Amino acid sequence: MHYTFDIERGNFADAGQASSSVKRTLKQLGVAPANIRRAVVALFEAEINAVAHAYGGTIDVDIDGSKIVMVVADQGPGIPDLDAAMQEGWSTASAKVREMGYGAGMGLPNIKKNTDDLKIDTKVGVGTTVTMTIYLA
Amino acid sequence: MTIKEIARLVDGVIVGAPADDSYDVEKAFASDLMSDVLRFSMDETVLISGLCNNQTMRTSEMADLRVVVIGRDKQPDAEMLELAEELDITLIKSKFSVFKISGILYEAGIQPLY
Ligand SMILES: Nc1ncnc2c1ncn2[C@@H]1O[C@H](COP(=O)(O)OP(=O)(O)OP(=O)(O)O)[C@@H](O)[C@H]1O
Ligand SMILES: [Mg+2]
Numbered sequence: 693m694h695y696t697f698d699i700e701r702g703n704f705a706d707a708g709q710a711s712s713s714v715k716r717t718l719k720q721l722g723v724a725p726a727n728i729r730r731a732v733v734a735l736f737e738a739e740i741n742a743v744a745h746a747y748g749g750t751i752d753v754d755i756d757g758s759k760i761v762m763v764v765a766d767q768g769p770g771i772p773d774l775d776a777a778m779q780e781g782w783s784t785a786s787a788k789v790r791e792m793g794y795g796a797g798m799g800l801p802n803i804k805k806n807t808d809d810l811k812i813d814t815k816v817g818v819g820t821t822v823t824m825t826i827y828l829a
Numbered sequence: 830m831t832i833k834e835i836a837r838l839v840d841g842v843i844v845g846a847p848a849d850d851s852y853d854v855e856k857a858f859a860s861d862l863m864s865d866v867l868r869f870s871m872d873e874t875v876l877i878s879g880l881c882n883n884q885t886m887r888t889s890e891m892a893d894l895r896v897v898v899i900g901r902d903k904q905p906d907a908e909m910l911e912l913a914e915e916l917d918i919t920l921i922k923s924k925f926s927v928f929k930i931s932g933i934l935y936e937a938g939i940q941p942l943y
Contacts, residue, residue, distance in 0.1 A: 705908070708887030715890065729893060733867050736891045740863075740884075793880040793888070798864035805868075 693717075693755045699739055699766070701748035704792045710751045711736040714762075721755065723828065730806040731760050731826045737799040738764035738822045744789045745769070746820060760826040770816040778804065830854050830939060832896050835875060836921045838937055839898060839930045844905065845913025845920035852895055858942040859931050863888040869942055875934070879927050881905055886912040894918060900927040 695717065697710035715732045723731075735751070742749045746768020754761045771777045778800050785795030804810055809825035832848035835841070859877040860866055863884055866876060871892040878885055881903035889897055895918060899905065902924040905913070913920050923930055935941070 705883055707884065708890070712887065712890060725893075729870075729891075732891045736887065737864065737867065792882065793861060793863040793884045796862035796864040798862070798868055802864055802867050 695751075695753045695755075697751040697753075699742045699748045699751060699764075701743065701746070702788075703743060703748075707740055707743040708736055711739050714753055718755070718760070723755075723760075727760075727826055727828055731762065731824075734803045734806040734824045734826075735762050735764070737803050738762070738824065740794060741799055741822075742766040742768070742820075744785060744792070744794055749819070758828055760828065762824045762826075763821060764824075765819065765821040767819040770818055770820055771812075771814040772816050774812060774814055830937065832875075832919050832921070835896070835898065835934065835939075838933050839921060839923040839925055841898065841921035841923040843919060843921055845910055846917045848919050849895065854896060854939065856940045856942045857931065857934050859927050861927075866892055866894075871942075874942055875939070877927055877930050877934070879903065881909070883909055883912060885909070886916060886918060889918050890916045896921065898923055898930055900925060900930050 711732050718728045742764055746766035749766030752763040776782050780801045781797040783795045783797035789795055807824040808827045811823040814820040836843050854875045856874040861880045866888050871894045876894050876897045879901045881899050898921045900923050
């Protein structure tokens with residue numbers, strides 16, 4: 693099964709709707725709660741990053757019997773130092789983003805922790821694509 | 830501890846989803862930073878937060894939280910209340926600070942998440 697969603701830049705009123713919708717779908721499919729939690733925490737963090745740090749983007753989710761593959765792609769500013777960004781507590785979140793409840797610098801570490809496979813393609817001035825895989829063993 | 834007991838202790842008002850009397854709260858975690866909340870499993874846990882917006886609800890949804898105490902007399906708007914109902918999350922509005930709420934619940938036997 694394939695699902696796509698659009699993410700809107702800076703729209704914190706609606707941010708998280710795609711992750712919410714994926715959560716409902718995974719529940720309906722009878723995926724184990726622990727795997728649902730891992731998938732939606734990772735997806736939500738990536739969705740929020742696209743809203744907060746980039747200019748919105750798209751989400752593609754593929755679910756089959758053995759795995760969930762989630763791709764969050766944006767045409768944002770890219771991440772200049774990915775190793776630094778992966779560190780707990782590292783954040784460039786703006787004042788507005790902090791007001792919304794983000795900027796702990798825990799999003800990317802949370803994504804890493806909750807996924808079985810993580811690939812981040814990022815290029816300054818071009819954008820960031822985060823590919824997250826959860827195996828449903 | 831039941832949700833209603835927590836509401837009583839923090840002199841709070843229950844809004845959003847109705848309190849589920851069968852839900853037993855044993856632990857608490859206090860944060861205004863949503864990614865901090867998503868680091869942990871929130872089983873049988875109440876979130877205490879000064880953040881009062883849609884993102885508090887979305888984060889609670891992803892974390893499988895059932896109850897959130899909103900401190901500092903912050904008022905959820907209509908959209909947030911609607912989300913809380915839809916997501917079956919009970920909100921307890923309290924006039925107390927997050928620190929005071931935490932102290933009261935700690936004293937009453939609620940355990941820190943870690
Ligand atoms: N899609 C993105 N586009 C551009 N920069 C990004 C993107 N995602 C993350 N970053 C950069 O990496 C940093 C760390 O991201 P991370 O998600 O770990 O923390 P945060 O978003 O700042 O705070 P938190 O996720 O804890 O609310 C961000 O502050 C930002 O500088
Ligand atoms: Mg983030």
